Amino acid sequence: MIDVPPQVVVFCPLPPKPNGIADYFAEQIPYFSRTTKVTVVVENTHPAPTGIAANVTILYLEEYMWQQHKYADIPHIYHVGNNPDTQYMLPVLLSKPGLVVVHDLNLHYLIDLTNLSQGDKSGYTLALQNNYGELGTVIGQQLSKFGWKGEFMPHELMMNASIITAAERILVHSKYSADKIGALGHSNVSIVPHHFSPAARQYQPKLKMQYRGELGLPGNKPVITSMGFIAKAKQIKEVLTALAALKQKGVEFTYVLAGKCKPHEYDVYQDIADSGLADNVVVTGFLDEDAFFKYMLASDFIVNLRYPTGGESSGTLTRAMGMGLCCLVVNIGPFSELPEDCAVKLNWDESFSENLQLCLQRLIEDKQYRVTFGKNAQKWVERTHNISVTTSAYLNEAAKLNDSTVFNTKALNNIQHCYLIEQQVINWRRANHVNADSSNVWWQANLVPISAPSVLSISANPVHQATILTSLFGYQESQITKLTPAQLSQHDITTTYPLVVCDASLVDVAQSPVNWFAQLNKLLEIGGKVVISLLNPELGSGVAINDPSSEYPLDRASVKRFIQAAGFSIDNTVAGPLDVSMIADTAPTKEYWTFSATKRSWMVNINPQVYQNGNSELRWLYANEQSSDAQGADNA
Incomplete structure (x- = not known):
């Protein structure tokens, strides 16, 4: 028996929004409604939804926010795509855990819309830092200072970490996406195939010639179609080039681009003119559902080439295959998971252009070849993409969500910490006579927040550190987990903490400093705080210890760099002891360097450049700027 929740709140655009995700969810709603009350939240400027049953509650975002706590213990589902229509849900998604349906693994454009597109370069830099750590910061600084933004940067930097961190559970349509998300440390990822559209069953392949007549397409030539938005990544130019070469050989065809143009991104009309195919190409513009299905079934085969891939699973492709059409795809990402006998797959390599031309010619000329692929595809989709099965899987995943009225902020990476008043620390020190405590900087400088629900204490003297955490900062023994520095590298990481205090x-640290701080990174939640107090046996401000086992200098500026390279931002630095005596016999002979930092990212720069002379941080940035023309976004 599959568990289903009695109610769900779903954030998703709806028809008539010209958005594939809107159509996708609208098809699911009747199946959800069989067992579950559905409330859909749309953006404030959303046009009045059409075709939605009366028993579905529709709220505009502002209406939802007025009564947010009324829905706090109801499972939330968020449909996220790399487009403006899902931007409105981000503030709620980042604060209310739920089931996030990741339709596009690459969310760079979506995040860009919240900052850079609005002129907020610092916000974009912070988003890059949250996703890619220190190197993301460098890329953002280069963009702000020099305007450098590589052509492939939006494709290579997927910017999905904040969304993934916020999700309690994640649902994707491919193993490719599940593996990518799992590699970021999220354990609750499920794969549910993209369902086949029930509306497609109203259209009949045997009416191909009737549909061609209605659409003004020729009945005596092969019709090739590419469906959906006309974007550069769909390799339309490559298809036009290959078809132009076939036309020169006397091959006849009509090529239909059945979708909306994106002129700001790609000038398809210029490529059509340059290829000499103006008489062979039909550009339809945006299609309603009726015309969409008719154009699809009027075709002899579908060209669905996507490179680079953002991890998306194509609803258009699922529909075409489910209707028995042969489809041509690039053998990459989710498309590589299609069975070999269900789609024609081209490898993306140096022979791609040549192989594309040969493949198109065979598909045009060999009807039996394309029909065989189409029939195999139809059987496979019917067996694995049934909408009743996929919607049940959605509700089953939603039923596993925690019943919680708590709204979190950890994914926002800006947790607000509470601290003691400075006089409270002074009074406690006087009352407890701890001036002789050599490791006093971390607590005497009041760097430890008092608001964390749990603390990981790392110290060679864990009892002493725990005593200060309890008696001064108010933590209970039950909230504190203790480790020694020697146990850090052997620690089996099954729990992450909002606060780590390390002495x-x-x-x-010396032998492998970045790896050592990277271990601390693994123990912290995103947005979590770490207070690191490091003993320098050789007293002196900024003086490096002499450790032949280390390939790096260990002066204070370099240690700060190592912490930043391990995915942290530095909030504060203090050196001490803070108690100074003028009596020679009691003068300190060693110094502690203490750093308060926030975990910004999982990403670690394992080989940071450190300069021993001058301003190390500035010189490191400058070195990256000098090499950026050669490396570009590869730094990330």
Whole structure:
């Protein structure tokens, strides 16, 4: 028996929005409604939804926000795509855990819309830092300072970490996407195939010539179609080039681009003119559902080439295959998971253009070849993409969500911490006579927040550190987990913490400093706070210890760089002891360097460049700027 929740709140655009995700969810609603009350939240400027049953509650975002806590214990489902129509839901998604349906693994454009597109370069830099750590910061700074933004940067930097972090559970349509998300550390990822549209069954392949007549397409030539938005990544130019060469050989055809143009991104009309195919190409513009299905069934085969891929699973492709059409795809990402006998797959390599031309010619001339693929595809979709099965899987995943009225902020990466008043620390020190405490900087400088629900304490003297955490900062023993610095690398990481307080020696760090701080990164939640107090056995501000086992200098500026390279932003630095005596016999002989930092990203720069002379941080940035023309976005 599959568990289903009695109610769900779904954030998703709806028809008549010209959006594939809107159509996708609208088809699911009747199946959800069989067992579950559905409330859909749309953006404030959304046109009045059409074709939605009366028993479905529709709220505009502003209406939802007025009564947000009324829905707090109801499972939330968020449909996220790399387009403006899902931007409105981000503030709720990032604060209310739920089931996030990741339709596009690459969410760069979506995140861009929230900052850079609005002129907020610093916000874009922070988003890059949250996703890619220190190197993301460098890319953002280069963009702000020099305007550098590589052509492939939006494709290579997927910018999905904040969305993934916020999700309690994630649903995707391909193993490719599940593996990519799993590699980021999210354990609750499920694969549910993109369903086949029930509306498609109203259209009959045997009416191909009737549909061609209605659409003004020729009945005596092969019709090739590319469906959906006309975007550069769909390799339309490559198809036009290949078809132009076939036309020179006397091959006849009509090529239909059945979708809306994106003139700001790609000038398809210029490529059509340059290829000499103006008489062979039909550009339809946006299609309603009726025309969409008729154009599809009027075709002899479908060209669905996508490179680079953003991890998307194509609803258009599922529909075409389910209707028995042969489809040509690039053998990459989710499309590589299609069975070999269900789609014609081209490898993206140096022979792609040549192989595309040969493949198109065979598909045009060999009817039996394309019909065989189409029949195999139809059987496979009917067996694996049934909408009753996929919607049940959605509700089953939603039923696993925690019943919680707590709204979190960890994915926003801006957790608000509470601290003691400085006088409270002074009074506690006087009352407890702890001036002789050599490792006093981390607590005497009041760097430890008092608001964390749990603390990981790392110290060679864990009892002493725990005593200060309880008696000064108010934590209970039950909230504190204890480790020694020696146990850090052997620790089996099954839990992450909002706060880590670490008291160690530079000797512990010396052999592999970035890896050592990367271990701390793994122990922290995104947005979590770490207070690192490092003993320098050789007293002196900024003086490096002499450790032959380390390939790096261990001066204070370099240690700061290592912490940043391990995915942290530095909030504060203090050196001490803070108690200074003028009596020579009691003068300190060693110094602690203490850093308060916030975890911004999982990403670690394992080989940071460190310069021993001058301003190390500025010189490191400058070195990256000098090499950026050669490396570009590869730095990420």
